[in-house]
Amino acid sequence: MTSDHAAASDHAADIDKHVRIYITVFVTLMVLTIITVLIARVHLPIPIAISVAMLVAIIKGSLVACYFMHLISEKKLIYAVLGLTLAFFVVLLALPALTHADGYWIH
Amino acid sequence: MDIPYTVELRRDTGLNNGKIGIWLFLASEVMLFGALFATYILLRTGAQTWPRGDTILNVPLATFNTIVLISSSVTMVMAWASLMRGRFGTFRLYMGGTVLLGFVFLVVKYFEYSHKFHDGLFPSTNNFLAIYFTLTGLHMLHVMGGMAVNAYFWGPGAKQWKTDPAWFTNRVENSGLFWHFVDLVWIFLFPTLYLL
Numbered sequence: 639m640t641s642d643h644a645a646a647s648d649h650a651a652d653i654d655k656h657v658r659i660y661i662t663v664f665v666t667l668m669v670l671t672i673i674t675v676l677i678a679r680v681h682l683p684i685p686i687a688i689s690v691a692m693l694v695a696i697i698k699g700s701l702v703a704c705y706f707m708h709l710i711s712e713k714k715l716i717y718a719v720l721g722l723t724l725a726f727f728v729v730l731l732a733l734p735a736l737t738h739a740d741g742y743w744i745h
Numbered sequence: 746m747d748i749p750y751t752v753e754l755r756r757d758t759g760l761n762n763g764k765i766g767i768w769l770f771l772a773s774e775v776m777l778f779g780a781l782f783a784t785y786i787l788l789r790t791g792a793q794t795w796p797r798g799d800t801i802l803n804v805p806l807a808t809f810n811t812i813v814l815i816s817s818s819v820t821m822v823m824a825w826a827s828l829m830r831g832r833f834g835t836f837r838l839y840m841g842g843t844v845l846l847g848f849v850f851l852v853v854k855y856f857e858y859s860h861k862f863h864d865g866l867f868p869s870t871n872n873f874l875a876i877y878f879t880l881t882g883l884h885m886l887h888v889m890g891g892m893a894v895n896a897y898f899w900g901p902g903a904k905q906w907k908t909d910p911a912w913f914t915n916r917v918e919n920s921g922l923f924w925h926f927v928d929l930v931w932i933f934l935f936p937t938l939y940l941l
Contacts, residue, residue, distance in 0.1 A: 653829050660826070664819045671811050678799065678940035691936035698932045706822045706925045713759045716768050723772040730779045734787040 663705045670698050752911045767919040771926050774887075778930055781880055785937065788872045796873050798939040801866070803857055807939045810853045811931065817846035818928040821895070821921045828914040833906055836917075840899040843924065847892040854885055877938050884930055891924045 674694050682690065704710040709720075750762040758765055789795050798804075824839035861867075861874075868878040898917055905913040 650830060653826055657823065657826050660819060660822050664815065667815045668812065671808065671815065674936055674940065675804065675808050678804075678936070684941070688941055691941055695933050695936055699929050702818060702925055702929050702932065706818050706928075707922055715758050715760060715765065719765075719768055719772055723775050727775055727779045730776070730783045731786065733783055734790055737787065 659705055663701050667698055667701060670694055752909075752915060761915060763915055763919045767922050771922065774926060778880075778883075781876070781883065782933075782937070785876050785880070788876055792872060796871075798873075798877075798937075798941060801873065802877070802939050803860070804939050806853055806857055807935055810850050811935050813846050813850050813853070814928050814931050817843050817850070818925050820846060821924045825914070825918050825921050828906075828910070828917055831910075833903075836906075837899065837903070840895060840917075844892055844896050844899060847888055847895070850888055851885065851892075854881070880934055880938065884927070884934060887923075887927045887930070891920070891927050894920045895924065 674691060677690055677694070678687070681687075709716070748762075752761060754761055820839045820842040824836050824843060827833075827835040827839055858878075866874055868875045898913075898920060902916075903913075905916070
């Protein structure tokens with residue numbers, strides 16, 4: 639076997655491994671979707687329901703980002719861009735909480 | 746003049762230009778949806794009462810749409826994997842499936858919206874419906890945009906496979922990154938609007 643053939647064979651095996659991971663992630667996402675709907679039917683108190691639903695959504699989102707979007711093996715620059723974005727995103731979501739702390743809702 | 750760094754990697758970034766471009770665009774998209782999620786939190790925490798989504802919206806239809814969109818993400822990544830294996834015919838099948846699943850998502854959304862309008866529920870009815878229609882409407886526009894790009898790569902754009910397969914594969918990967926982002930947004934929209 640020439641080195642070109644060996645490299646092509648390794649490449650094909652690598653893609654096959656990726657495909658197996660995609661299918662595993664797909665099944666996991668389906669199971670988590672069903673879990674999300676079933677938990678919602680229990681009618682937990684709102685703070686607990688929000689926490690559980692967001693936790694499951696974060697797990698699902700992480701699976702999509704890490705494996706379908708290949709973030710698990712990306713270059714440092716992409717991580718830097720996303721790290722900065724995440725920081726601003728957290729500030730954005732914290733703004734309503736800061737508004738509360740300001741006493742805006744206290745009449 | 747050829748477009749630089751479509752396939753070869755830049756020394757400074759370690760990436761081709763398309764890849765860094767799409768990720769910067771997605772970063773701006775995170776902020777766009779982030780602003781609307783912050784609006785949702787502000788409206789909800791500031792309201793005296795807030796309806797549970799499942800009392801107004803159709804959860805079975807939305808669950809079905811969640812399954813459709815997740816499935817389309819898998820067909821999308823399989824389309825890219827097919828190109829990486831050099832199997833153009835399989836790519837066509839998976840990419841066609843992705844576009845079709847996107848279409849199914851839109852048809853279900855059409856029925857959902859029609860039902861709401863028929864019941865006299867509009868964005869102007871209350872804050873819950875205002876943020877529901879804004880978030881899902883914007884998301885739907887993203888689905889349409891992603892479908893248009895994917896349909897192009899399935900159809901006329903696929904000619905590039907014969908002339909520059911490596912660049913074509915990268916373009917499909919970038920299109921896939923956008924499509925997965927659309928799926929990711931829905932993963933958060935579904936529980937937020939429909940279940941809580």
